[in-house]
Amino acid sequence: MMLEARDLVLASRLNGVSAQLRPGEITAICGPNGAGKSSLLQVLAGLLPPERGSVLLDDEQLAALHPRRRAQAIGYLPQSGEVAWDMSVRNLVALGRLPHADAGEAQVDRALAALDLRDFADRPVSTLSGGERGRALLARVLAGEPRWILADEPLAALDLAHQLALLEHLRRAARGGAGVVIVLHDLALAMNHANRVLVLDGGCCAADGPPELALSAGTVERVWGVPARWLGEPGGRALVAGSRPSSNSD
Numbered sequence: 001m002m003l004e005a006r007d008l009v010l011a012s013r014l015n016g017v018s019a020q021l022r023p024g025e026i027t028a029i030c031g032p033n034g035a036g037k038s039s040l041l042q043v044l045a046g047l048l049p050p051e052r053g054s055v056l057l058d059d060e061q062l063a064a065l066h067p068r069r070r071a072q073a074i075g076y077l078p079q080s081g082e083v084a085w086d087m088s089v090r091n092l093v094a095l096g097r098l099p100h101a102d103a104g105e106a107q108v109d110r111a112l113a114a115l116d117l118r119d120f121a122d123r124p125v126s127t128l129s130g131g132e133r134g135r136a137l138l139a140r141v142l143a144g145e146p147r148w149i150l151a152d153e154p155l156a157a158l159d160l161a162h163q164l165a166l167l168e169h170l171r172r173a174a175r176g177g178a179g180v181v182i183v184l185h186d187l188a189l190a191m192n193h194a195n196r197v198l199v200l201d202g203g204c205c206a207a208d209g210p211p212e213l214a215l216s217a218g219t220v221e222r223v224w225g226v227p228a229r230w231l232g233e234p235g236g237r238a239l240v241a242g243s244r245p246s247s248n249s250d
Contacts (some may be wrong), residue, residue, distance in 0.1 A: 001058050001073070001147050002239035003179060005044060008053035013039040014205040016053075023147065023179040026170055028190035030183075030215070032224055037183045038079060038152050040200065044181065045076040045150050056217050071099035074144035077138055079183075083125050090121040096143030104143060111143040114169045116162065130157040138166070148179045155182075155189065164213050167193045188239050191215050191230070199223055 003021040008014045013036045021027055029037045042048035046057055046062045057061040057073060065073075075096070083092065093111050097104040112118050115135040125133060135158045141149060149170065155163045165181075165191070170180045174195070184190045190197050190211060197214035199207040201223045207214040212234065220228040221242070228241045 001179070002056075003074075003148055004056045004183075005040070006054050006056065007048045008040070008043055008055070010025070010036075010039055010043065010048065010050050010203075012041065013203050014043070014050070015205070015214055016201070018053075018206050019205070019208065021148075021179055021181060021197055022192070022196075023177055024174055025195040026174050026180045026193065026199060027196045028182055028184045028194035028211075029198050029200065030185070031191050031206070034202040035219045036203040037200055039203075041150050041152050041181065042074075045074055046070050047076065058225050068099050072144070073146060074150060075141035075144050075149045076148075077141050077151040077154055079156075083133065083137075086126045088122050089117055089125060089128070091137075092136055093117070093139045093143050096140040099144060104145075107145055111139040114142060115139040116165065131159060131162065134158060135162065135166075141163055142169075142173075148181070149173060151180075151182045153183050153185065155184070163189070164223060187215055187220065188237060191237050191239070192235055206230060 005017060005019045008017045016133050017040060029040060031037050034160055039048060043050050046055065049063065057065065062070065063124060090108065090131065093106050097107065112121055114139060117135055117139055120128065120132060125136060126138065138151065138154055158166060174180050197211045197213050198205065199219060206223050207219045217228045217230060226241045228239055231238045231240060
């Protein structure tokens, strides 16, 4: 199942962005504040209509799909961690099954286990910390077993251990055939864990490709405006920003 954006234009937030996203991969969307990252994710989820351009799901116009069918295919996690009313964590996660005909108790249990929430299942959402609530909201997405997982800064409120655990779960989802698209501000996490990075700058696509190319020191300096260099080996690289890279850096 292919998810494709063609020449997306949205006010001043997106300007002719095109990308063919592939299942089985983690694609990270990176860029400075205001670059259009969240807007692009909302358009890909079918929640924000573009002024021009289109989004296709397996060559079908996403806007023309029945909402239930779209919800079965695409799970979206917004940046805000708001919950409209208080309920147990289990009931919140079970909301991810609404697009389907079954309650999916097994899927809910798997999602709770994947996000380390089994001990919180009967607790009210209002008693959770910000990071715990973020994990519960992502578990709601996972319970629906969508073929595409679109998450806006899912790691922002998590501690290091839960960040790494979540990234491992997303890798497993991608290995199982799902497409994963996440907005990340941490360039080192994108470099070390994504299969592909799409860099936005001023609503335009500034770079697109494997992390080592899309997030080269030259791209970081050009887009973020700071000198930078990468240290370490592939899969364990660290970004040193604010110092002029040496002549033999990336």
